[in-house]
Amino acid sequence: MTVLETDSSHEDAPTWLASVKAQATELGLVNLGITPAVQATGFAPLTEWIESGYAASMDYFANRLDAYRHPQGVMPGVQSIMVFAWPYPTNASQETAPGNGKVARYAWSGVDYHDSIHRMLKTLARTMKQSAPELRSRGCVDTAPLLERELGQAAGLGWTGKNTLLLNRNLGSYFFLCCLMVDCELPYDDAFESSHCGTCTACLDHCPTDAFVEPGLMDAGKCISYLTIEHRGSIDHDLRPGIGNWVFGCDVCQEVCPWNRKPAKQPRQSRQHYPLHELDLLGLFSLDEDSFRAKYRKSPFWRTRLQGMQRNAAIVLGNQKAKHALPVLTQAAKSDDAVVAEACQWAINQINSPPTD
Template identity: 55%
Template sequence: MPKPPVSESDPSGLASDAFMRFLRQQATALGFVKLGIAPAIEISGFSNLAKWVDAGYAGQMTYIADRLDAYRHPSGVLEGCQSVIALAYPYPATPVIDQSELSKGAGKIARYASTGNDYHDVIHPKLKCLCKTIRRWKPESKARGVVDTAPMMERQFAELAGIGWRGKNTLLLNKELGSYFFIACVLTDVELPTDSPHHTSHCGTCTACLDACPTDAFVGPGVLDATRCISYLTIEHRGAIDEKLHEGIGDWVFGCDVCQEVCPWNRKPARHRGSNNPLPSELPLRTLSLSSALGETEESFRRKYRKTALWRTRLAGIQRNARIVIRNQVAESLRDSQHPK
């Protein structure tokens, strides 16, 4: 993968405001579509995170409880952190998968994974460029880029940085972007001028995301029981999945987009095509052949998927998911034959 471009201009000696303009221009050149600055503080949502873990909603994601105290303040990720630069990077928001593809024995893959690239491998080099720029501006400074692998409450800091608000499906929403974007952060011990927080919600009385969840994973607005979430079940969960949840999984073999697809903020055409959104024919992991998945060996799976998001689930998880989807599709086919439209 080619290294992302770095501006040849030297930011050293720039005043704070001029440096921020420089940094924003570089972030845009690297493909980020939003940038906001938040102060490094103990986030108000930390107590809710602790209650969420105590309620058992994290399931097998024990790494959250194991590092819980580190989530309290960004200094748990970067010692002496003063500022958090929150960034949004778009992922493919292609049209809903055509049912004809699924009738041929394919399973759905969440949109963020459909390019075939692990987003960590795409975004981390870009964050390193921004960190390098900060250190060139302040040689004595520290900076670290993170994208959902560190004990960091990224969505809360993105909200504090003015990028958007947290929807009832727990995802960050932006009026221009909807929710089809990754959140990344750059932490630094340099105190930067902050942006205004996004205090207001624009979900109103809408409950489309809550109502559409096939497995009833939402305890209430803004509270997700991950142990019932299709994304968690098909990606993070290890071992057998409760049979009561199999039907709700439907055609999803990796992840789920239902609560995003029904969101009114994702309906605009701009959410579905753009400079960073390839055509369906350019998305090698838009769907997955279920029979091919069942025929994979550990060696062939590694060779094909080591550099993709699917590697997170490993072969055993993908094959488990494929079997569930096959049973669901067979059951659906039988229902259709008995009750033709």
């Protein structure tokens, strides 16, 4: 899929499509594919995934299940869906300094991508409205009940890899997907029919918590991204060592993917552009609810909240056997928050335990 190659010269293309394409490029949306709004072929697999318990505590899938059947469940009257890709940092991962935790690349900017992308989609919608006032549209960024990766593949942006992520031959997988739904017919792109994973199983083999049931099927309850972001309460002790240094999210199945080698070779920006590329773990224990809100309300960390971030920090410090953290952990182990207190005590025990062969 070449960058924004939708044929707006097609005789059926509305006059505003070329303007939207140009504006999308200016905003940094690097790929555009267009697909008709049809019944989701992934609805049955999604239902089976939920019924198998692989959604873990993410009840919002089951609660909105019927809406996933067809994009009409999100926007009545929708006929076409424009699918865009927006890249995020591809910098090669480096060793984490002791006392710091690793953060998934998508969160490095410190800005909630939902806010950024929604602003871009609203800008594109305004451009369409200027030429077609009667046009109805809706922008979506992974919070609506849409199967975005299925739509991305149907729009020609790539294929679904064995790690369940959409892969693109030029971008790898380090990008967000977003959709702009419209109630008119557009010229459609061909679906991406082939897969280019071949016999590679690097993503499956390197998952620290063995979260993949089989290629293309993930047990979210074992995924580090789920555990450190979505999961509430205590984390299973058996899974904690696999979390390693990841305090928020995980990129392992992307880092080992051969299709991400090319993006990683792009010119690297200075880390000063990415305030959350790694996190001072002890600093989290100096925050209360008010200071956490003030510091991270507009960041991806807000979803995990202070309890989750302190829990994660304690687990990482325990995995690092960070002796310098013992005074802070000892104090935090007295917390009124049972989840944080337990994680800190676990970390203390890990740090004080003798090394294993």
